[in-house]
Amino acid sequence: MERTIFEAEHEQFRDAVRQFLAREVVERNDGFERAGIVDRDVFLAAGRAGFLGFAVPEEHGGGGVRDFRYNAVLGEEAARLGLGSVGLGLTLHTDICQPYFLDLTTDEQKQRWLPGIASGELITAVAMTEPGAGSDLAAIATTAERDGDDYVVNGSKTFITNGINADLVIVAVKTDPTRRHAGMSLVVVERGMPGFERGRNLEKLGLHGQDTAELFFDDVRVPAANLLGVEGSGFRHLAQKLAQERLSIAVAGVAAARAALDWTVDYAKERTAFGAPIGSFQNSKFRLAELATDVAVGQAFLDQCIVGLNAGELSGEEAAMAKLWCTELQGRAVDLGVQLHGGYGYMAEYPIARAFADARITRIYGGTSEVMKEIVGRSLGL
Numbered sequence: 001m002e003r004t005i006f007e008a009e010h011e012q013f014r015d016a017v018r019q020f021l022a023r024e025v026v027e028r029n030d031g032f033e034r035a036g037i038v039d040r041d042v043f044l045a046a047g048r049a050g051f052l053g054f055a056v057p058e059e060h061g062g063g064g065v066r067d068f069r070y071n072a073v074l075g076e077e078a079a080r081l082g083l084g085s086v087g088l089g090l091t092l093h094t095d096i097c098q099p100y101f102l103d104l105t106t107d108e109q110k111q112r113w114l115p116g117i118a119s120g121e122l123i124t125a126v127a128m129t130e131p132g133a134g135s136d137l138a139a140i141a142t143t144a145e146r147d148g149d150d151y152v153v154n155g156s157k158t159f160i161t162n163g164i165n166a167d168l169v170i171v172a173v174k175t176d177p178t179r180r181h182a183g184m185s186l187v188v189v190e191r192g193m194p195g196f197e198r199g200r201n202l203e204k205l206g207l208h209g210q211d212t213a214e215l216f217f218d219d220v221r222v223p224a225a226n227l228l229g230v231e232g233s234g235f236r237h238l239a240q241k242l243a244q245e246r247l248s249i250a251v252a253g254v255a256a257a258r259a260a261l262d263w264t265v266d267y268a269k270e271r272t273a274f275g276a277p278i279g280s281f282q283n284s285k286f287r288l289a290e291l292a293t294d295v296a297v298g299q300a301f302l303d304q305c306i307v308g309l310n311a312g313e314l315s316g317e318e319a320a321m322a323k324l325w326c327t328e329l330q331g332r333a334v335d336l337g338v339q340l341h342g343g344y345g346y347m348a349e350y351p352i353a354r355a356f357a358d359a360r361i362t363r364i365y366g367g368t369s370e371v372m373k374e375i376v377g378r379s380l381g382l
Contacts, residue, residue, distance in 0.1 A: 001296060005303045010069050017077045020049050025086050032209030033354075036201050037164055038089050043120035052094055053118025055102060060114035066102075068244070068309050071095045072251045079255035082351040084358035085209030087252060092161050093117070095248035097124035099241050100170055100186070104229035113168060113188075125166035127157035127189075127215055128238065135371050137172065137235060138180035142217065144173035144187055146224070151175070151187055153195075153220040159365075163213025164201050167191040171217070172238065175231050184234035188226040195220035206357030242367070243319035247305055249366045250319075253326035254298050256355060256362075257333035261291050263352050264337040271342075284340055291333055298329050317379035324372035327362040334359045 006014075024045050032038045046052050054070045056062020071094055078087025101113055101124070116122030133139040142155025153173060160169070169189045176183035189196055199214030229237045265288060268279030278284050305322045308314035337352040338345035345352050363369045 001300070003299070003303060005307055006069060006073075010073055013070055014073045014077060016049065017051060017074055020046065020051065021077060021081055021083060021086075025083055026081060029083055029086065029209065032085060034208075036203075036208060037211040038086050038209055040120075040123065040165060042086060043090070043093070043123050043165075045120070046090060047118060047120030051090070052120050053114075055094070055098060056114050056118040057110075060110055060118065062114070062118040068095075068247070068306055071248065072306055075248060075251045076255040079252050080259050082259060082355055084252075084256070084355070085207045088207060088210050089123075089162055089165070091248050091252065092126075093124050096241070096245045097126050097168075097170060099244060100126070100228060100237070101168075104186070104237060108225065109188075109228075116167070122167045123162055123165045124168045124170070125160055125162040126170040126172075127160045127163075128172045129157060129159045131156065131158050135368060137238065138184065140172055140174060140184070141177075142171065142173050143177055144171075144175050144185060144222065146175070147221075149224050150221040151224060151227070153187065153189065153217040153222050155217050157215040159202070160213050160215050161210060161365075163215055164198055164211035169215065170228060171215075172234055175234075179232075181235040182232055184238075185231045186228040186234045186237055187222050188228055189217070189220060189222055190226070193220050193222065205360055206354070207361065208357075239316075243314050243316055244309060246319040246323040246366050246372075247302075247309055247314065249362055250302055250305070250322040250326035253323075253330040253359075253362055254295065254302050256359060257291075257295050257298070257326070257330045260330075260333040260337040260352060260355055261288070261295055263355075264288065264340050267341055267344075267352075278340065287336055287340075291336055294329055295333070298326050302326060315379075317376055320367070320372040320375040323366060324369055324376070327359075328369060330359045330362055 024042060050063055051074060053062030055066040058064040075087055075091045101117055117124060128137055130140050144151040144153045171187055171189050173185055173187055174183050175185040195218040197216045199216060202212045204212060268284055269277055271278050302322055305314055305318055334356040338356050341352055344350055347353055
């Protein structure tokens with residue numbers, strides 16, 4: 001079924017992204033995986049190509065086009081090539097962090113940060129999760145106490161994507177520890193601020209090239225001019241951005257599922273057993289047919305969600321449905337892919353093996369599948 005949500009300019013953008021990833025990333029990806037981090041020059045090259053700032057206003061060095069279809073293309077093409085680590089770093093920067101800097105900043109903050117965000121000189125991250133607070137954001141313990149023209153930030157965060165590379169970190173803090181949701185605010189902590197330290201680049205099951213770090217704040221003096229949005233409205237600001245964050249994860253999930261399907265179909269046509277291609281056996285054929293159907297259905301729903309987001313009409317429940325379906329689908333797709341590849345599917349040199357390891361986290365970050373079900377269930381009045 002032909003997808004109808006993209007126009008000629010989106011397909012031109014897709015071609016440019018494919019060429020960029022082939023030229024700048026594919027041959028280097030194994031090195032990123034071994035090093036545990038993507039080189040900063042990838043962000044700079046992406047910025048020069050216009051892939052990081054298409055939504056940033058022209059006066060701040062961007063393209064001035066706020067259209068999530070471009071975001072989707074970037075995520076889809078990275079997933080299609082099995083570049084989960086690079087794709088996550090770039091889409092976290094464009095899809096998840098950038099809306100905070102576009103929507104919640106003052107004119108002075110825009111002038112200070114947006115040009116570097118668009119160029120890739122300033123890499124971004126968002127720090128919400130703490131060792132003792134995951135899905136329950138209102139339980140965070142990191143504090144920001146006002147002291148004159150500064151906030152003094154103390155606490156720690158963990159599992160922070162882009163945590164080592166990041167120059168600007170949106171940190172969820174408690175400006176009023178006596179309150180739960182209403183006591184939360186967002187401040188931007190910048191590289192080099194005294195007392196801001198990065199811990200380990202954490203070793204993970206998958207996404208080995210993606211730097212995921214612990215962050216520590218010890219009496220970090222953050223200028224009050226780095227407050228993002230309104231003090232005490234941090235939880236509301238985060239909630240308003242969750243639909244796009246979850247849709248971004250869903251986009252990568254369906255694209256990764258489609259890639260796993262394509263790799264496995266190709267393998268099933270070539271690999272023989274008992275004198276016949278394994279794809280000719282009924283079990284293989286039927287399971288791949290089911291997966292192809294699930295991918296097509298998921299893509300159709302996801303495309304409508306993208307249209308809804310662009311129109312400002314995507315609900316939190318619909319975004320939760322998209323993330324739930326698409327990431328669970330991704331898990332089924334890579335699992336089947338490994339199974340039908342047999343022993344070769346367990347070898348890291350095959351893309352399906354890496355995709356299998358990379359996929360497991362998508363049902364956890366951005367809100368677990370269980371949280372997504374809770375959101376959808378509440379929308380039913382249950």
